[in-house]
């Protein structure tokens with residue numbers, strides 16, 4: 195699913211109208227019909243439509259007409275200077291007048307009337323502002339939004355809950371507290387901001403008849419990952435394949451007290467389909483992990499020649515889980531980067547050691563994937579955690595572009611970017627918030643890179659599948675642990691295999 199901003203909507207509208215000769219009223223009626231499908235008419239009878247005078251308001255007037263045509267009780271209120279009504283809104287307004295559907299122009303005197311109608315309604319349809327909101331909400335607009343929030347039974351917002359800036363997610367003074375948002379063509383970028391989550395309700399994105407090639411042309415290269423993309427990347431195994439066709443990977447992980455991390459990351463790679471997997475760790479970890487790892491091989495990190503030979507032949511290397519934030523780990527990472535050309539996926543202590551010494555990243559373009567959480571990203575970038583949380587896409591993109599690598603920034607709606615293309619991961623849940631989850635993810639991504647996916651797609655698919663397994667298991671489990679995820683990896687990957 196595409197992510198877009200106010201500007202993308204404007205550019206798209208202009209292109210459709212001027213270049214492709216699709217009249218705006220056609221797109222508006224498509225929007226009306228698309229939104230109407232979600233008005234839940236089987237369960238509601240009384241609707242109040244509150245429209246502004248821009249095109250978002252025009253959508254509302256069209257929805258009012260459709261609701262009336264389906265036998266619903268509809269009260270229409272318009273806020274704003276009716277003289278300044280947009281052209282398409284005016285068309286819908288005139289249709290309502292011709293059909294004898296009365297409209298009320300809101301002023302200070304009839305706010306109580308609006309309030310009583312809202313109290314008495316099942317659903318308020320919010321069409322005051324959409325992508326055209328451009329300044330703080332004041333005066334009568336403020337009062338109307340406040341009245342809706344205080345008195346509604348349910349509110350369905352059209353395109354954007356009025357008051358939220360569709361691009362930044364900033365709340366411009368006040369905003370509608372929506373139960374559902376029916377948005378057009380794009381998931382609005384502003385909805386990614388944590389602070390808006392409690393106001394947008396369930397978000398539905400509907401197409402309004404704009405051809406794909408036009409959407410492609412005005413694409414911001416930002417997406418919410420969807421299932422189709424995963425299916426495209428998980429290929430059927432050729433019947434003539436050998437284990438060498440599914441990648442040789444190594445996992446550098448573990449230290450005293452962190453043997454679990456080594457086991458989890460390695461076993462996740464095995465279960466994700468790697469042809470050959472080797473855990474490289476200190477001998478203490480090796481002795482313990484090798485008793486549990488049946489399929490994976492193990493190697494002592496200090497057996498220099500053997501390690502060098504093995505990593506030179508690897509298709510991907512996962513590095514960092516539970517290794518310790520110290521000079522030894524840094525030296526090993528430097529060694530691995532120097533002695534290989536394949537992709538290295540760096541997590542946990544592999545990231546912590548980089549905070550003062552980013553030259554390792556600078557000197558290895560297009561072969562590193564980093565998987566930080568907010569704290570690790572703060573240490574890498576120097577930005578405060580709150581700033582990163584509010585600007586996660588921009589921060590991840592900036593870092594990815596600067597160091598020519600892939601950033602997977604963990605958190606609610608994990609961000610994955612190579613600096614040009616960005617994917618927001620919609621899977622995963624709070625039942626997965628426990629130790630070992632990151633190690634599992636590292637194992638899956640390492641395995642996918644080893645099997646030949648591009649670095650970006652391996653990271654996108656790894657994050658999606660990891661979260662998807664967690665979502666599936668959390669329906670029956672109070673807590674989902676790394677070992678639960680690992681056991682389900684083959685079954686779920688199979689589900690996505692085309």
Ligand SMILES: NC(=O)C1=CN([C@@H]2O[C@H](COP(=O)(O)OP(=O)(O)OC[C@H]3O[C@@H](n4cnc5c(N)ncnc54)[C@H](O)[C@@H]3O)[C@@H](O)[C@H]2O)[C@H](O)CC1
Pocket residue numbers: 203206207218221222223225246247248249250251252253278280322323324325326327328329330331332335352353354378379402
């Ligand atoms: N391609 C599409 O997705 C389509 C979407 N449609 C709908 O159109 C709106 C965008 O319409 P637009 O006219 O550009 O903007 P708005 O209706 O959101 O508002 C503009 C209107 O409001 C005034 N205004 C802005 N900020 C304030 C403020 N703080 N206080 C008071 N007034 C304000 C501004 O001056 C204008 O008068 C989109 O969201 C969809 O719902 C189309 O239906 C079809 C194509």
Ligand SMILES: [K+]
Pocket residue numbers: 250320321322323324351352353354355356
């Ligand atoms: K709206």
